[in-house]
Amino acid sequence: MSIGVTSRSGPTRLRSTGGAPGGRVDFGRRVLVLRRWRIAVRLEWRSVIVCGALAVAVACMAVLALMTGSYQLSPGQVVSALVGGETGLVHDIVVEWRLPRVVAALVFGAALGVSGAVFQSMLRNPLADPGIIGFSQGSYTGALIVILVINGSYVQLIGGALLGGMATAIAVYVLAYRRGVQGFRLIIVGIGVSAMLDSLNTWLILKADLEQAIAAAAWGAGSLNGVSWDQVAIGGVCIAVLLLLAAMSSRPMRQMELGDDTAVSQGVRVSPARLGMVVVGVALTAVVTAASGPIAFISLVAPQIGRRLVRTAGITLAPTALVGALLCLAADYLAQHVAPTPLPVGIITVMLGGGYLGYLLFTEARRRL
Structure with missing residues (x-):
């Protein structure tokens, strides 16, 4: 070497x-x-340093989340419980009660960040968020049908969310197609489809039984309260495979950021690459939605923050995944321990992401003037 x-x-x-x-x-x-x-890997020093700093921040945030609660723990107790040095109550609090939530926040946040990076690179638009263009709402609709109609398991929830997200993606793509698909047109069509799906989701909840409606409404706000080790294990395996597929698509993503013609001239088969990216991006969103409901705006914010930190022309996946994990874990910490009353994590991400969306729209409008 x-x-x-x-x-x-x-x-x-x-x-x-x-x-x-x-x-x-x-x-x-x-x-x-x-x-x-015969393999050569080129890593920019700034990206390596930024990823290292983000990893340290994620680790510190995870320890803080494991320490905080109705039963306060010290950093030493948390580390000792993680390495097997604690037994009894401390071990149960850290490993059985708090750790599944922390791991879920990290894994789901990374998945949402990479999903946003895929769509923003593919469409060459910083507003290309699965939540804005309707794919998250489609996954939510599919999962709602599984919950309210057949009362399915978590695996069935993943299937329903994936089918709902893919059906929405096909509908948005067909409606936006006019001698090709332009990113801005697809976003506008996606916003309209998203509004229609929001109405459908509300109607499904209103027609459900009271107990199911209450549970579905709380879950629809985006919450990690009911996440178990089984969901973390199944979702983590699915997300790990999807992240590997996203990493394998990183070269076509970078080429497509320069435009379809440039990508074709450099040997990229644009249509199959775009289809594969859509499947990976929707699947990442669907797995998270099936476990915790739709957690908004992380997929919008994380890619842009990661790009600004590493100061690259395009979006890179590793910083984006780390930023997404940090944002989701920090938002869940704020929702559980800083807010006057415990809130779903999706409410905090909407509050933070809505402000960022306004800033992004303002800067884009100024750039076009």
């Missing part, structure tokens, strides 16, 4: 211990190049 570094001041020769020839490469920014056999 060989390691090389290049910088703005001038490239340095890459020295190889594995037989690979050295060369002079200038990537314009300080980068770390890792070589193993």
